[in-house]
Amino acid sequence: MPYPLTIDVEPLLTNRNRLTTAFRLILFIPHAILVGGIGFGLAYKSGGGDMTSLSGETGVLGTMATILAIVSWLTIVISGEHIAALRQFTAFYLRWRVRALAYLMLLEDGYPPFGDSPYPASLTFVDPAGPRDRLTVGLRLLLAIPHVIALLFVLFAWWVTTMVAWVAILFSGRYPKGLSEFGVGSLRWLIRVEAFILLMTDEYPPFALR
Numbered sequence: 001m002p003y004p005l006t007i008d009v010e011p012l013l014t015n016r017n018r019l020t021t022a023f024r025l026i027l028f029i030p031h032a033i034l035v036g037g038i039g040f041g042l043a044y045k046s047g048g049g050d051m052t053s054l055s056g057e058t059g060v061l062g063t064m065a066t067i068l069a070i071v072s073w074l075t076i077v078i079s080g081e082h083i084a085a086l087r088q089f090t091a092f093y094l095r096w097r098v099r100a101l102a103y104l105m106l107l108e109d110g111y112p113p114f115g116d117s118p119y120p121a122s123l124t125f126v127d128p129a130g131p132r133d134r135l136t137v138g139l140r141l142l143l144a145i146p147h148v149i150a151l152l153f154v155l156f157a158w159w160v161t162t163m164v165a166w167v168a169i170l171f172s173g174r175y176p177k178g179l180s181e182f183g184v185g186s187l188r189w190l191i192r193v194e195a196f197i198l199l200m201t202d203e204y205p206p207f208a209l210r
Helices: 018-022 024-035 055-079 084-104 134-138 140-172 177-197
Strands: 005-009 121-125
Touching: 005 177, 018 024, 018 140, 024 055, 024 084, 055 084, 055 134, 084 121, 084 177, 121 177, 134 140, 140 177
Parallel strands: none
Antiparallel strands: 005 121
């Protein structure tokens, strides 16, 4: 059965915008504030007993989605129900995040919209059929650990290949096809795991780029 979360990115390999590519990190800042960058959001601040920071990698909307996931965790474990409004907000956040990360990592040149609007990078969900799996929801963070470890290496490689692509685009206006496919696969893996952690699905994400 196909995984109930699909990410589609229209390839953009030639005639790339060298100017916006050169300043991509700066142009991305507004989206970074709202939906974060590449990585996981629970980054511990060392020293002085500081609180765990939620917003560093997930942005303002991601912090809200994380808080709502805690509420959803309780409602699902107790009643088996995922409150529709909480699920809709999380889906909205993840769709925005897909568009923003595709732009950040040079998969697209068009500036991503603020909110839900058509974009050549998209995310669709299939809602879970039947009651939720309370056991896997209860153990969700433990179950996600293997993926978190694997993604540390995948995301590091993605940053390296994106830097190579950045240089290639500046000099040739082309994004090497193999690097683009790896980038799309990395985005797909990352968002599947984030959706799993945020309780959008009970199906365990595959360890795969496809």
